[in-house]
Amino acid sequence: MNLADVLKKRIDDLSSIGNDPTGGMTRLLYTDSWLQAQKYVEQQAKDFDLKTHFDEVGNLFGRVEGSELPAETIMSGSHIDTVVNGGNLDGQYGVIAAMTAIEYLLAEHGQPKRSLEFISMAEEEGSRFPTVFWGSKNFVGEADVDAVKDIADSEGAKFVDEMHRQGFDFKKEQTRRDDIKAFVEIHIEQGNVLENQKLQVGVVNNIAGQRRYNINLKGEANHAGTTPMSYRHDTVYAFSKICSEAIDRANEVGDPLVLTFGKVIPKPNTVNVVPGEVDFTMDCRHTDAEFLKKFTGELEERMTEIAKSMGIEITIDRWMDEAPVPMNTAIVETIEKKADEGNYKYRVMHSGAGHDSQVIAPHYPTAMIFVPSINGISHNPAEKTEFPDLLEGVKLLADTLYELAYK
Structure with a gap:
């Protein structure tokens, strides 16, 4: 053969x-x-x-x-x-x-x-x-x-x-x-x-193991020209802080941890409106179940803190939790x-x-x-x-x- x-x-x-x-x-x-x-x-x-x-x-x-x-x-x-x-x-x-x-x-x-x-x-x-x-x-x-x-x-x-x-x-x-x-x-x-x-x-x-999330940030949509920066509840800004801080932390941990924000949908997604809402996903994976649980738990807490400090509501839905x-x-x-x-x-x-x-x-x-x-x-x-x-x-x-x- x-x-x-x-x-x-x-x-x-x-x-x-x-x-x-x-x-x-x-x-x-x-x-x-x-x-x-x-x-x-x-x-x-x-x-x-x-x-x-x-x-x-x-x-x-x-x-x-x-x-x-x-x-x-x-x-x-x-x-x-x-x-x-x-x-x-x-x-x-x-x-x-x-x-x-x-x-x-x-x-x-x-x-x-x-x-x-x-x-x-x-x-x-x-x-x-x-x-x-x-x-x-x-x-x-x-x-x-x-x-x-x-x-x-x-x-x-x-x-x-x-x-x-x-x-x-x-x-x-x-x-x-x-x-x-x-x-x-x-x-x-x-x-x-x-x-x-x-x-x-x-x-x-x-x-x-994998943990996957659907996350919603709800702030306030407003005019991009007339709303002072200090009065805004900008959900894209909140998302950017969450994303940047989480990925920086993942890079500090290194392999085998991986973290991905794969889908981001700002609303109303218009050039001249402060975004009042953002839906996004998070995918986190690791080979150790306890570490994965601890790391994502810390991320959930930190996301909540960031949103609260900016006057933004956050809803976190962890829809997949595979060991x-x-x-x-x-x-x-x-x-x-x-x-x-x-x-x-x-x-x-x-x-x-x-x-x-x-x-x-x-x-x-x-x-x-x-x-x-x-x-x-x-x-x-x-x-x-x-x-x-x-x-x-x-x-x-x-x-x-x-x-x-x-x-």
Whole structure:
């Protein structure tokens, strides 16, 4: 088996499914291109004799039974959906890599001792419907069916109707398997740490926790020419002080803390009116749950103090509070061991982005491998990783799966 040729062909073939006319890829849950992509992966797996099946919601599995311990399963995979106008590696590289690594191991070493299985998860991104991790949450038995029964996409297509149109339905009951002994997900980094440090792979030991906020400042809109500076209740000025002070504090703390004010909407947003209201968002991430809670708590207090001192009302809505998710130490050490043995250039690192692994890790021993992203770009048609890095990632994944399934 020529691993490089097979990998390249699969990336090229799968990337042709869901091309966006404006550039990049758009392959959303329960669309025709989504089903075509899953069917392509299914056929590729059947071609080298994996047993395949879809679960009720559209997750695809490909499996080879173990010779000695078939009830112990080593699994790898990722998600098949994309964001709107995204790249051709986020998600699908992990699916292709898992399937290709299993094919390579079977060709080189024959039947594994433990069962080997890949999963192509139905959805992770939340790009079509207001739900995320639909695939992995169903896989681990914690999907909230009631939360999606009445939702629709931006064009009014209902989630349930689209699911049924593609031949899928809700699971009869939310259960989870008890045979999974390890799950390893490989993914592009979506940052530029590996590229900047000229490394081939990253061994992920933690997925950062996230706190996200919607914040409203309410002051007083007034005439820009007739309102003296000392009489103003200027919400943009208040926001600027909050933003500047918070980011300065985040810079003092440094890695792995990150803080982002990503959306700012001043009102009335007119050149000659003192802005009387501002809506803005705040996104804060860290790998330590207690530190994240303490740091954001201090920011909340300071924002309130700044607003009060300027005669401005503030409303703080913390709508997301996701704890950090540590990866399994034993699997992380296994990946490190194989990286050392194979002379890979690597580092141990955390993930600042969310992944299916954060849903799976509380249920099964889980770890991740990263490959570099050129310029750190992702969720963008310019998303790219040099092919030699993609290949090295698959090789390290195969080495890791060999250690877990054959020994």
